[in-house]
Amino acid sequence: MRIRTRILLLAAFAALLLSLxxxxxxxxxxxxxxxxxxxxxxxxxxxxxxxxxEAEALFERFAPLDPKGPVTDARPWAxxxxxxxxxxxxxxxxxxxxxxxxxxxxxxxxxxxxxxAEGTILSAVPLVFGVEEPPTAVEKLHRADAGxxxxxxxxxxxxxxxxxxxxxxxxxxxxxxxxxxxGEARRxxxxxxxxxxxxxxxxxxxxxxxxxxxxxxxxAEVLEALSWLGVxxxxxxxxxxxxxxxxxxxxxxxxxxxxxxxxxxxxxxxAANARLAxxxx
Numbered sequence: 561m562r563i564r565t566r567i568l569l570l571a572a573f574a575a576l577l578l579s580l581x582x583x584x585x586x587x588x589x590x591x592x593x594x595x596x597x598x599x600x601x602x603x604x605x606x607x608x609x610x611x612x613x614e615a616e617a618l619f620e621r622f623a624p625l626d627p628k629g630p631v632t633d634a635r636p637w638a639x640x641x642x643x644x645x646x647x648x649x650x651x652x653x654x655x656x657x658x659x660x661x662x663x664x665x666x667x668x669x670x671x672x673x674x675x676x677a678e679g680t681i682l683s684a685v686p687l688v689f690g691v692e693e694p695p696t697a698v699e700k701l702h703r704a705d706a707g708x709x710x711x712x713x714x715x716x717x718x719x720x721x722x723x724x725x726x727x728x729x730x731x732x733x734x735x736x737x738x739x740x741x742x743g744e745a746r747r748x749x750x751x752x753x754x755x756x757x758x759x760x761x762x763x764x765x766x767x768x769x770x771x772x773x774x775x776x777x778x779x780a781e782v783l784e785a786l787s788w789l790g791v792x793x794x795x796x797x798x799x800x801x802x803x804x805x806x807x808x809x810x811x812x813x814x815x816x817x818x819x820x821x822x823x824x825x826x827x828x829x830x831a832a833n834a835r836l837a838x839x840x841x
Contacts, residue, residue, distance in 0.1 A: 593679050596622055597651075600641045601700065615639075623653035623673035626684065633657060634671045634686075640700045642709035642728060649677040650728050652711050654698060657686070668694040670713065672726075672733045682731035685760065689715045689724055690749030696721070703727075705829035706736050707779040722746060727780035735760070736783035737829055745832035747792035747840070750803075762788060764805060767812035774818050779827055786822070786833035789815075790840050810840055 596618040604612050619636035634655035642650045655671040669688040675681055689695065697714040703725065710725045711733065720741045726733040738746045765772075773785035789810060793803045809815060822834035 589679075592618065592621060596639065596679075597641065599639045600644075601638075603638050603698070604636050619653060619655070622675065622679055623655070623681070623684075625655070625671065637670060638698050640698070640711055642700060642711070650682075650709075650731070651675040651677070651679075652728070652733070654711075656694065658694070668692075668715075670695070670698075672711075674728060674731055674733065683733075685732060687726070687733060687735075687760070689713065691715050691717045691722070693717075701725075703829070705779060705827050706783060710736070717749070722749070727783070729778070729780045729784060734780060734784040735787050736780050737787065737833065745829070745836055747790045747836050748787050750791060750793040762791075762805065765809070767809050767815045770809055770815055771818050774822060779830060782822070782830055783833055786819075786830065786837050789819070790833060790837035792840075806840075810837070 595614070599615050599618070602615075604615050607615060616636050619639075623636075625634060634657035637654045637656040639654070640652045642652065651674070653673040653675065655673075656668065657671060658668050668691075669686055671684070671686045673681060673684045693716040695713045695715045699712050701710055701712055702708065703710045706725065706727045708727065710727050713724045713726070715722050715724060723737075723739045724735060725737040725739070727736045728734070729736075735748065738748055740746050770785060770789065773781045776782050789806070791806065793806070816838065819834050819838040823831055823838055825831045825834065
């Protein structure tokens with residue numbers, strides 16, 4: 561009887577000790593997450609050396625790179641909290657990188673990790689901006705036409721700086737608009753089509769399947785599809801691939817009817833993207 565009592569006491573003590581260890585770890589993790597949130601909106605390059613080292617360590621903890629992923633060498637760049645007071649807070653941790661040269665140029669981009677308010681990773685994807693120069697700034701803005709908060713990256717292009725607006729769609733970043741220095745919409749750069757195996761790849765859909773997101777009540781979903789459909793590319797492109805696919809899709813009369821309809825949308829971003837897509841051949 562005494563042996564059984566001792567065993568039960570030891571088991572209860574072990575359970576209590578394990579519970580305390582878990583509580584300490586959760587408390588320590590909570591404190592680390594709170595420190596990570598302090599870097600909201602700050603470009604790491606603007607921080608002191610000590611703060612930058614702290615931020616980089618927190619990036620490694622909460623937004624680590626997959627060693628088997630397409631990007632293995634990316635430096636922490638910025639962290640943005642989207643809708644911090646809302647019910648769907650999302651945290652976007654960005655790392656800057658320069659992609660492989662197998663597309664003829666070395667393209668800059670950002671590896672984006674999207675987390676929820678508790679620090680759970682929801683998605684992690686590399687984004688290629690489609691220009692040869694690295695981005696100069698990043699910020700967060702609430703865009704009613706996109707249905708919520710956007711991460712906006714400023715990149716220098718050949719003739720002007722471009723603003724690339726990414727909404728969080730299905731817990732992943734989605735390019736919903738490209739605009740110029742005058743604020744007007746621009747067509748998506750050609751090398752943003754998953755260049756070098758990086759960045760979101762162009763979805764392969766039939767003309768009818770392309771109309772499905774265009775019917776969505778979520779403006780971000782409509783805008784992303786229009787962004788793909790309006791991508792700019794070399795008219796002399798001869799190799800089959802994403803450009804060839806887009807040529808066939810954009811020639812479909814049913815799809816073009818949808819683009820004409822959306823070009824008169826009361827949503828200014830949707831109307832502008834639809835007009836650009838309709839002009840594309």
